[in-house]
Amino acid sequence: MLETANIDFAWSAAANIAAAVAAGRISAVSVVEATLARIRERDPLLNSFTAVTEQRALLRAQALDDARASGERLGPLAGVPFAVKNLFDIAGLPTIAGSKIHRDAPPATRDAALIERLEAAGAVLVGALNMGEYAYDFTGENIHDGASRNPHDLDRMTGGSSGGSGAAVAGGLVPLALGSDTNGSIRVPSSLCGIFGLKPTYGRLTRARSFPFVASLDHLGPFARTTRDLALAYDAMQGFDPDDTACADRAAEPIVPLLERGAEGLRVAVAGGYFKCRTAAAVYAMDRVAAALGANRDIEIVEAERARSAAFIITASEGASLHLDRLRTRAKEFDPAVRDRLLAGAIAPASLIIKAQKFRRWYRSEVLKLFAEVDVILALATPCTAPLIGQQTFMFGDAELPVRANLGLYTQPISFIGLPVVAVPVPLAPLPIAVQIIAAPWREDVALRTAHALERQGVVAAPRPAL
Amino acid sequence: MKRKAVRKPRSARTKRTAVRKSHAPAGTKQLDAIDSLVTAGAQALGLPLDPAWRDGVIGNLRLILRHAALVDEFPLPDDAEPAAVFHA
Numbered sequence: 001m002l003e004t005a006n007i008d009f010a011w012s013a014a015a016n017i018a019a020a021v022a023a024g025r026i027s028a029v030s031v032v033e034a035t036l037a038r039i040r041e042r043d044p045l046l047n048s049f050t051a052v053t054e055q056r057a058l059l060r061a062q063a064l065d066d067a068r069a070s071g072e073r074l075g076p077l078a079g080v081p082f083a084v085k086n087l088f089d090i091a092g093l094p095t096i097a098g099s100k101i102h103r104d105a106p107p108a109t110r111d112a113a114l115i116e117r118l119e120a121a122g123a124v125l126v127g128a129l130n131m132g133e134y135a136y137d138f139t140g141e142n143i144h145d146g147a148s149r150n151p152h153d154l155d156r157m158t159g160g161s162s163g164g165s166g167a168a169v170a171g172g173l174v175p176l177a178l179g180s181d182t183n184g185s186i187r188v189p190s191s192l193c194g195i196f197g198l199k200p201t202y203g204r205l206t207r208a209r210s211f212p213f214v215a216s217l218d219h220l221g222p223f224a225r226t227t228r229d230l231a232l233a234y235d236a237m238q239g240f241d242p243d244d245t246a247c248a249d250r251a252a253e254p255i256v257p258l259l260e261r262g263a264e265g266l267r268v269a270v271a272g273g274y275f276k277c278r279t280a281a282a283v284y285a286m287d288r289v290a291a292a293l294g295a296n297r298d299i300e301i302v303e304a305e306r307a308r309s310a311a312f313i314i315t316a317s318e319g320a321s322l323h324l325d326r327l328r329t330r331a332k333e334f335d336p337a338v339r340d341r342l343l344a345g346a347i348a349p350a351s352l353i354i355k356a357q358k359f360r361r362w363y364r365s366e367v368l369k370l371f372a373e374v375d376v377i378l379a380l381a382t383p384c385t386a387p388l389i390g391q392q393t394f395m396f397g398d399a400e401l402p403v404r405a406n407l408g409l410y411t412q413p414i415s416f417i418g419l420p421v422v423a424v425p426v427p428l429a430p431l432p433i434a435v436q437i438i439a440a441p442w443r444e445d446v447a448l449r450t451a452h453a454l455e456r457q458g459v460v461a462a463p464r465p466a467l
Numbered sequence: 468m469k470r471k472a473v474r475k476p477r478s479a480r481t482k483r484t485a486v487r488k489s490h491a492p493a494g495t496k497q498l499d500a501i502d503s504l505v506t507a508g509a510q511a512l513g514l515p516l517d518p519a520w521r522d523g524v525i526g527n528l529r530l531i532l533r534h535a536a537l538v539d540e541f542p543l544p545d546d547a548e549p550a551a552v553f554h555a
Contacts, residue, residue: 216550306541309534316531324512331515340523343516344531347508347524352535357549359538364550405530417550 009034010172011464014080014229017175018122021079024068028061028079032124035081039126039173042467048148048158048167050086051093052127057081060124075122076232076256082176085162086128087135087211088112088220097211098131098161100144100333101326113208113244114178114220114237121236126174129164133335135180135213136319136342137161138188138407139389143335147389150193151465152431156386159192159407161185162223166193169223171467176233177223182213183311184381184411186221187436190423191381194432195462196230196451197223201441202418203248205234206241214318215246216357217311217415225462227452230422231255234444255445263293263376263453266446271379271438272298274305275410278397281433282380285426289378289435292459293450299370299377307363307413310356316345317353337404364417371440376450378435381423383409385431410436420444422451427463435460501529 007026009017020026036054043049061079068074084090087097089108096102115125130148132139140163141147148163150156151171158166162179166189169177179186181199190197198221205220212218222233238252270290277283290296320327320342323334327346331339370377383406384394393400396409414421419441423434437454439446454460505525509516516524 303541306537309537312534313531313538316527324514328513328515331517336520336523340520341527343509343514343520343524344505344527346512346514347505347528348531348535352532352539354549355543356535356538358543358547359541360550361548362543 010038011225012175013226014077014175014224015226015232017080018076018078021064022068022074028064028124029058031079032057032061032081032126035126035174042171042173045154045467046149046151046167046171046173047146048130048164048171048173049083049127050096050130050145050164051090053090053125057124057126060119064122064124075120075236077118077236078122080123080176081126081174082118082123082178083127083129083165083168083174084112084115084125084178085131085165085180087131087180088115088128088178089209090115090125090128093128095211097135098133098142098145101330102211108209110209112210113206113241117237118233123176123236129162129168129177131164132161133338134319134323135161135182135185136338138184139163139404140166140189141389149389150386151467152194152463153386155388156431157192157389157391159189159382159386162189165189165223166195169193169225170195170462171465175225176229178220179223180210180213181219181221181415182217183315183415184408186219186223187381187411187421187423187434188407190223190425191432191434192386194425194427194434195223195225196227196425197221197423198230198234198444198448199415199421200234200444201420203246204250204420204442204444205237206244206247208241208243212322214315216318217315219415219418227422227448227455228256228259231259231448234448250442253445255448258445258449259452261449262456263450266375266450267373268293268295268376268378268450269297269299269374270295271301271377273300274413275301275379277380279384281385281428282383285428285433285435286378286380288426288459289424289454292454292457293376293378295378299374301370301377301413302366303363304413306359307416308409310359310363311412311416313348313353314356314360316341317348320345360416367417367419368440375439375446377438379414379438380410381434381436382407385428385433414438420447422447424451424454424460425462426459427461432463501525501532504528
């Protein structure tokens with residue numbers, strides 16, 4: 001227990017914390033105490049947490065230290081503090097999903113499946129994180145809890161809807177967080193906050209005991225400041241779960257042992273056409289990543305714009321269906337912007353939604369053909385760096401576009417068909433931006449190996465903010 | 468870095484036998500139709516519609532229908548299956 005004073009907990013990788021705790025160089029309790037102190041100190045600036053599970057975390061950490069003292073071998077995430085978007089069930093707390101309405105929901109009786117899996121690997125839950133109401137958001141703003149703030153510039157958006165997850169990891173409060181991604185809500189905050197995010201293949205990670213948004217598009221996944229941490233968390237969370245009807249019955253395919261294989265031999269192309277970069281920062285970031293991977297060709301993701309439109313209307317309709325009763329009885333308690341979108345989604349004709357689902361299957365078959373030619377497709381994660389909180393529009397080439405609806409411009413056509421993506425941050429000054437590393441279904445290994453290779457080259461990294 | 472295209476986009480337009488135009492009328496008529504749809508839809512579904520919310524809902528429905536028109540004009544065969552997840 002002698003190293004505590006020498007460890008920079010605010011920027012330590014989860015892997016390093018776990019190694020130190022497992023070896024007995026530091027105690028899990030000291031890690032958690034330092035984390036809780038940092039949350040108390042910094043979160044008033046970042047507004048990333050909506051609940052801190054202090055007592056639970058300290059008890060859990062003490063149990064880990066006791067287990068180690070009695071000779072038990074600790075898991076790969078021993079003593080690693082983590083937090084979750086507040087749509088994950090946490091036993092004893094209401095699952096608010098960013099809303100006012102769910103504040104009076106009964107407390108959850110059991111943790112979300114992914115929390116259980118991370119804790120089984122030794123991680124320690126320290127709290128719940130701010131998010132856009134009911135996950136219908138790309139900004140990280142929340143009318144009830146206030147906006148989560150970007151650690152690189154507190155006046156700027158974190159991106160959403162997993163905004164608190166982005167702020168907590170990028171701001172050095174926790175090395176690991178969980179979020180959800182329906183249309184881009186892991187990849188957008190990763191880009192604006194400058195951290196790594198993994199949106200796995202649709203159906204890979206169980207969503208059991210998390211609050212849904214759009215069942216046919218919802219994914220859960222981790223955020224971290226290194227690719228190894230992302231892979232450690234991902235490996236701990238894999239595996240079939242009958243409690244999520246969409247969870248694929250596939251055995252876990254651990255990636256940590258494969259990370260060092262790098263990107264050698266992988267065929268990499270840059271998404272062209274619809275995904276063409278239109279700002280100087282975007283062009284620079286993409287060119288750096290493409291050059292590092294030897295990607296010297298473009299590839300067209302056919303009908304991407306139409307795919308985004310189809311995702312847009314499926315989201316509006318399925319989301320409205322989920323909230324129909326609450327719209328009838330408690331409409332005034334919604335964020336007005338979310339309420340108006342959901343009401344419109346409820347009224348949209350069903351025939352068009354079914355057509356979008358049919359188009360989705362056609363689009364999937366066309367995009368999958370591309371993976372006969374390439375292993376990895378690169379596309380920007382967001383069309384711009386972090387806008388100011390409250391900013392309504394941004395320039396996209398010559399066009400002025402609404403921020404709220406368009407931050408997911410590049411992410412929606414990818415999650416629409418459930419492809420695995422690692423968002424990798426290019427540490428530009430003053431603000432980072434991320435590139436999506438897109439792989440074929442079930443090939444998270446390819447995306448994570450590529451991300452790791454870029455990280456080793458120093459091309460991508462989570463920049464440390466001057467907090 | 469200069470990159471060359473290795474795959475030409477297979478535009479859906481080359482596959483179409485006929486490109487249908489959006490069925491929605493333009494301009495004021497379209498706005499009126501959406502206005503009416505919002506009123507009727509809210510009534511039929513038992514949804515509250517405070518007068519202060521109308522413009523927001525109408526604007527959002529107009530946006531949804533604009534996106535939907537892009538999907539609707541894409542020709543699909545009669546045997547196209549929806550992609551929703553279901554396991555028997």
